[in-house]
Amino acid sequence: MSTLRILMNGSRGRMGQTIVACAKNDPALAISAEVDAGDDFHAALLDCDAVIDFTHHSVTAPVAAACAENGKLLVIGTTGHSDAEIAEIKNAARKIPVVFAPNFSIGVNALLWLTQKAAEILGSDFDLEVVEMHHRLKKDAPSGTAKRLAEILAEARALTYQKDVRHGREGIVGERTSAEIGMHAIRGGDVVGDHTVIFAAQGERVELSHKASSRETFARGALRAVKWASAQPPGLYDMQDVLGLK
Numbered sequence: 400m401s402t403l404r405i406l407m408n409g410s411r412g413r414m415g416q417t418i419v420a421c422a423k424n425d426p427a428l429a430i431s432a433e434v435d436a437g438d439d440f441h442a443a444l445l446d447c448d449a450v451i452d453f454t455h456h457s458v459t460a461p462v463a464a465a466c467a468e469n470g471k472l473l474v475i476g477t478t479g480h481s482d483a484e485i486a487e488i489k490n491a492a493r494k495i496p497v498v499f500a501p502n503f504s505i506g507v508n509a510l511l512w513l514t515q516k517a518a519e520i521l522g523s524d525f526d527l528e529v530v531e532m533h534h535r536l537k538k539d540a541p542s543g544t545a546k547r548l549a550e551i552l553a554e555a556r557a558l559t560y561q562k563d564v565r566h567g568r569e570g571i572v573g574e575r576t577s578a579e580i581g582m583h584a585i586r587g588g589d590v591v592g593d594h595t596v597i598f599a600a601q602g603e604r605v606e607l608s609h610k611a612s613s614r615e616t617f618a619r620g621a622l623r624a625v626k627w628a629s630a631q632p633p634g635l636y637d638m639q640d641v642l643g644l645k
């Protein structure tokens with residue numbers, strides 16, 4: 400098998416540095432370029448097979464367009480995109496394989512799957528709340544993973560993310576209705592990423608939790624995704640596709 404040559408975009412960031420370090424331990428992969436803000440992305444793009452993007456939401460859409468134009472597959476870990484930015488990413492995925500996942504850890508992808516099953520089993524008597532905690536430097540809230548968890552809950556209950564997710568509570572908010580999904584983002588310290596889904600009914604409560612203690616779990620998942628995508632036709636994929644959970 401030939402070596403897959405990766406352009407790491409956001410290479411000076413927390414995730415970029417971790418991915419570069421992990422890739423060096425895999426003989427099937429090579430980092431052809433480490434690119435960060437101010438570097439020449441387009442020159443590096445011509446000399447790679449794949450791009451991994453862990454930057455800022457405003458960066459990803461033009462990166463996706465450039466990858467589509469040059470036939471380079473793209474793995475996106477960046478979160479916090481607007482609907483317009485997501486539409487541009489989807490557009491690029493008509494020409495190249497794109498793996499777009501808010502969380503590359505295998506444990507979190509198991510949590511996504513378990514959340515859907517629990518929502519189906521427990522039904523509408525259970526109130527739904529999502530709680531996430533991340534380090535103090537995280538720029539977007541709620542996390543992309545928390546959003547995805549809420550989307551899964553909304554789909555299982557015929558609710559919508561835009562209309563039915565309630566972000567935090569303050570003041571005289573009134574009684575909770577069954578048609579809402581509570582969302583709470585906690586920030587502090589160096590927490591890599593905690594997510595809990597709470598199903599609360601009269602007399603009982605189910606809580607599904609995942610706690611990441613190292614960024615390497617995301618890095619290894621992103622590298623697994625890039626290898627998997629190199630054998631796929633153009634399309635938009637997520638980590639559930641990579642892990643065969645669909």
Ligand code: NAD
Pocket residue numbers: 408409410411412413414415434435436437453454455456458475476477478479500501502503504539617
């Ligand atoms: P970070 O702030 O440490 O790193 C981001 C890097 O992107 C910085 O070095 C910054 O200089 C660089 N950057 C900014 N603009 C750029 C540009 N135009 N071109 C190239 N590089 C640019 O952040 P982080 O903790 O590494 O997280 C990055 C993103 O990844 C965030 O959106 C975060 O939520 C997400 N994330 C996703 C997962 C996952 O599994 N999908 C895991 C962790 C973090």
